[in-house]
Structures are given as C-alpha cells and as structure tokens.
Amino acid sequence: MRTRTRRSNTAALGALLITGTLVVTGCSSSSKSTSSGSSAIPTPSAVASLAAQVPAGIKSSGQLVVAADASYAPNEFKDANGNIVGMDVDLAKAIAQTLGLTANVQNSDFTSIIPGITSNKYNLGMSSFTDTKEREGTVDMVTYFSAGTSTAVKAGNPQKVDPNDLCGKKVAVQTGTTQADEIKNVLNPACSKAGKPTIPNNGDQFDLQTDVTQAVVSGRDDVMLADSPVVDYAVKQTNGQLETIGSVSDTAPYGIVVAKGSPLGPAVQGAVTELMANGTYKAILEKWGVQAGAVNQSVINGATS
Known part of the structure; x- marks a missing residue:
C-alpha cells in the first residue's frame, strides 16, 4: 500500500470502464520442519x-x-x-x-x-x-x-457487485493507497463520463486496513479494493465472511x-x-x-x- 504497487494507466482504465470491460480487481538442500505461528x-x-x-x-x-x-x-x-x-x-x-x-x-x-x-x-x-x-x-x-489490486465482497455477494462496474457502489479503501487514488482519479471520472452514478465520497477511506475489512464484513460498504495479498489475507482472517470476485489487475513484481x-x-x-x-x-x-x-x-x- 501507500503506492507500493504501481498505479494503473488512468486513460486506459477509464476507457475500459466506459466500454464495460474493466475488471477492477486487484513472488535443493535438506530441510527440517519447525513450527512458526500456527503453521509448520x-x-x-x-x-x-x-x-x-x-x-x-x-x-x-x-x-x-x-x-x-x-x-x-x-x-x-x-x-x-x-x-x-x-x-x-x-x-x-x-x-x-x-x-x-x-x-x-x-x-x-x-x-x-x-x-x-x-x-x-x-x-x-x-x-x-x-x-x-x-x-x-x-x-x-x-x-x-507478484501483486496487484483485488476486490472483495461479503460472502455470497449480497449486493450483487459486478467487478466490471463499481459505479454507484459503496467502496471501502485504505487512506493514501493507490486504490483510493484510482477511485478519485480514474473510476469516478469514468463513471461520470458514462452517465453513471459515481462511487460515493470517492470511496469510504479508513486509516487502518482492518477497518476497511470490517466495513465490508459489517455491511457498511459493499466492496473493498486493496493490494492482492492484503485481500487474500483478509479473506483468510475473516473465516469465510469475505470472498474475492474478479481477478487481480495491474500486477507487478x-x-x-x-x-x-x-x-x-x-x-x-x-x-x-x-x-x-x-x-x-x-x-x-x-x-x-x-x-x-x-x-x-x-x-x-x-x-x-
């Protein structure tokens, strides 16, 4: 986060969203086994x-x-x-x-x-x-x-979020991330150009990623955007309360x-x-x-x- 993953090309993304094709989703010797945390x-x-x-x-x-x-x-x-x-x-x-x-x-x-x-x-x-x-x-x-941006929703996708079109959806992101910038600079301008409602507030922004996750788990927000490993971890930590939709985009090593x-x-x-x-x-x-x-x-x- 905090611009650790590279930013998408704004013009290309905007054009793709308008045409309805954007997917906004989103590194031998012998060894012995030891325990680290809960996993060996x-x-x-x-x-x-x-x-x-x-x-x-x-x-x-x-x-x-x-x-x-x-x-x-x-x-x-x-x-x-x-x-x-x-x-x-x-x-x-x-x-x-x-x-x-x-x-x-x-x-x-x-x-x-x-x-x-x-x-x-x-x-x-x-x-x-x-x-x-x-x-x-x-x-x-x-x-x-390899990491990029991923999208997660509440399990079962009760709000029927389409990862190809987030216009009008309540989207949770962490403050200062490329995902927050992308909503403001790419997605919402593209929504406006397409005559669609924008993402409210340029996304609901939280200082902590844990609060972003909780906003979707609680139903406050419909969907969250974050770096792909962060989303994968959130899905694991919430024990099935979240699921990813779409695929990872804008990947880089x-x-x-x-x-x-x-x-x-x-x-x-x-x-x-x-x-x-x-x-x-x-x-x-x-x-x-x-x-x-x-x-x-x-x-x-x-x-x-």
Missing part, C-alpha cells in the same frame, strides 16, 4: 555455494540486517506482542538461513529503507517494494512475488532491495530460487494465505516499467 514451515539448511557468495563483512557479522515497514499485514506487521511478523519476515529468515546467517529484521519507515540500503545501514529491504525501472537505477531488486552491484544480490536470488525448489517458499506463502502471488522464477531487476 520448513527450516532450510545453509547452502555452501550460496553462503560463499555473501560479502565478507556480512558473513563475519553472522547477521543479515533486513529493513521492513511493519505496518502492512500480512506481509510485514507487528503481532499482539509487538514482534515483527509476516510473509516478508518469514522469507527474510529463510533467505538468511539458506545463506548461513540469521535475519535481524528491523522496523523502518518505508521511505527510509532504500536510502538505508544505499548508505549500508541495512543489507536488504523487504517491505512489499514493487520492482520498477526507476528504483533499479538506484538499487538492485530481486523478484519474489515485488523485489527485495539490495545495494546496486552488490554480490549479495546474486546470493539472495540464489537463495530465493533454492527456497522455491525445496518447498519453503510455497509453505510460507500458504501460511499467510497469499499463495496466489507466487511466482515460478526469481530474477534480478525484472521490472517491466
């Missing part, structure tokens, strides 16, 4: 060939310092005890273990993470960063997930942020590939209910725009 995920063994690629300074410290903005469930957030948890956190720990290290995940403001990478304050940034050409000019990005040209980049990319091969990657995504964003290959700097 494998604990990967270190891979010597990958560990050998780790820069000497990091290797001697024994730690992989990872920055995350812990405000974005289920990818990175704080649990009831104040611990930083989430899909990205579990993946960071598994990557570190594969490299023969221990992950030291630190909470950081989202906008401070890339500067922290370039100043060597952090070794990695794992905070739902979309891999973009602009970011690749400053840092390297190791792809590991998430990337692990690494210093530009660092040998740590290929080591991390190799670790992600290893985790995909040994089943750890799949188990982590399934634990957090975000397996729909799984990718089959990790690359360095895979941005398309």
Whole structure:
C-alpha cells in the first residue's frame, strides 16, 4: 500500500470502464520442519555455494540486517506482542538461513529503507517494494512475488457487485493507497463520463486496513479494493465472511532491495530460487494465505516499467 504497487494507466482504465470491460480487481538442500505461528514451515539448511557468495563483512557479522515497514499485514506487521511478523519476515529468515546467517529484521519507515540500503545501514529491504525501472537505477531488486489490486465482497455477494462496474457502489479503501487514488482519479471520472452514478465520497477511506475489512464484513460498504495479498489475507482472517470476485489487475513484481552491484544480490536470488525448489517458499506463502502471488522464477531487476 501507500503506492507500493504501481498505479494503473488512468486513460486506459477509464476507457475500459466506459466500454464495460474493466475488471477492477486487484513472488535443493535438506530441510527440517519447525513450527512458526500456527503453521509448520520448513527450516532450510545453509547452502555452501550460496553462503560463499555473501560479502565478507556480512558473513563475519553472522547477521543479515533486513529493513521492513511493519505496518502492512500480512506481509510485514507487528503481532499482539509487538514482534515483527509476516510473509516478508518469514522469507527474510529463510533467505538468511539458506545463506548461513540469521535475519535481524528491523522496523523502518518505508521511505527510509532504500536510502538505508544505499548508505549500508541495512543489507536488504523487504517491505512489499514493487520492482520498477526507476528504483533499479538506484538499487538492485530481486523478484519474489507478484501483486496487484483485488476486490472483495461479503460472502455470497449480497449486493450483487459486478467487478466490471463499481459505479454507484459503496467502496471501502485504505487512506493514501493507490486504490483510493484510482477511485478519485480514474473510476469516478469514468463513471461520470458514462452517465453513471459515481462511487460515493470517492470511496469510504479508513486509516487502518482492518477497518476497511470490517466495513465490508459489517455491511457498511459493499466492496473493498486493496493490494492482492492484503485481500487474500483478509479473506483468510475473516473465516469465510469475505470472498474475492474478479481477478487481480495491474500486477507487478515485488523485489527485495539490495545495494546496486552488490554480490549479495546474486546470493539472495540464489537463495530465493533454492527456497522455491525445496518447498519453503510455497509453505510460507500458504501460511499467510497469499499463495496466489507466487511466482515460478526469481530474477534480478525484472521490472517491466
């Protein structure tokens, strides 16, 4: 959120909505099993060939310092005890273990993470960063997930929401997200142009994603828009009170942020590939209910725009 996923092309989306075709919906060694939260995920063994690629300074410290903005469930957030948890956190720990290290995940403001990478304050940034050409000019990005925008409604879709046409529907979104911007800048102008009622209030906006979810569960709003892993997690956490409709749109890869040209980049990319091969990657995504964003290959700097 907060512009972590890339924004849609407004002109194209507006045209599609008017014509009725827009879908507004919406990353081997031996291992042993351990328990993490309520789900068992494998604990990967270190891979010597990958560990050998780790820069000497990091290797001697024994730690992989990872920055995350812990405000974005289920990818990175704080649990009831104040611990930083989430899909990205579990993946960071598994990557570190594969490299023969221990992950030291630190909470950081989202906008401070890339500067922290370039100043060597952090070794990695794992905070739902979309891999973009602009970011690749400053840092390297190791792809590991795919996210876009998804749509969710109350189970059974009692308001008969059509994901192709949200005009006139009460839509819940989190404040400051691309979804909120899209309602104001894309969807409502397109509704007006088509002679249809607009989405009231440019969407009902909430500071917390949990309040967005509750607005739909309670029936206050008809539908919610959010990043695809967030919606998948909300469906899981509400125990069937919500369901997704349509498909994910405007998808783009998430990337692990690494210093530009660092040998740590290929080591991390190799670790992600290893985790995909040994089943750890799949188990982590399934634990957090975000397996729909799984990718089959990790690359360095895979941005398309």
